Amino acid sequence: MENRTTISIPLAELAEGHMVSRSVDGREIMVCRTKGGVFAVDDICSHAYARLSEGRLRGFRAICPLHGAAFDVRTGAVLGAPATRPIECFAVTCDATHATVTVTDSRAIPQSPPAMP
Numbered sequence: 001m002e003n004r005t006t007i008s009i010p011l012a013e014l015a016e017g018h019m020v021s022r023s024v025d026g027r028e029i030m031v032c033r034t035k036g037g038v039f040a041v042d043d044i045c046s047h048a049y050a051r052l053s054e055g056r057l058r059g060f061r062a063i064c065p066l067h068g069a070a071f072d073v074r075t076g077a078v079l080g081a082p083a084t085r086p087i088e089c090f091a092v093t094c095d096a097t098h099a100t101v102t103v104t105d106s107r108a109i110p111q112s113p114p115a116m117p
Contacts, residue, residue, distance in 0.1 A: 002103045005029075008098045016039065019062070023052040024103045029090065031101055032057050034072055038102040039073040040090040046071075047083035 005024050009031055014020060018099030019032040021043050028043035033104040041062070043053050050066035051062040061079055063070045068077070091102045 001100055003028050005103045005105075007101045007103065009101070011038075011094065012049060012097075014099060016034055017057055019053045019057050021051060022070050022101075025105065027103065027105070029098065029101060029103060030062065031092070031098075032062065032075075034060055034073065036074070038094055038099040040092050040103075041071065042087040044087075045069055045083060046085040046087050047080075052087075 007022050007024055009020065009085050011022050013100055014031065014033045016033050016035060019030050022029050024030060026044040029040055030043035031038065031040045043051050044109065045052055045064040045066065047069045048066050052062045052064055055065040057065045060073050062071050067082050068080065069083035071077065071087050072079050076082060093100050
């Protein structure tokens with residue numbers, strides 16, 4: 001089963017070259033605006049627990065503040081060590097005033113609570 005949540009961010013709060021962090025169902029999402037558009041990825045570095053939104057954004061490259069791992073915000077691909085695992089990307093649509101991020105969690109969601117022992 002797939003779980004979807006959307007978040008909306010006013011474009012006025014997201015200047016080009018900047019990043020913001022949003023929490024969605026306990027998951028941290030980093031949304032950034034580049035010359036190429038608005039992108040959303042996991043905010044937590046896949047190498048070590050650090051928020052990418054507290055690092056730097058250079059073009060399409062998000063740089064982790066802890067060890068300098070780098071990720072492509074368009075694809076989540078690793079662009080620089082020490083990270084070796086990509087981060088997840090999320091769909092973004094924009095209108096004249098807002099960016100809307102669709103966060104999809106495809107992990108199995110139980111249909112009923114587990115039985116009590």
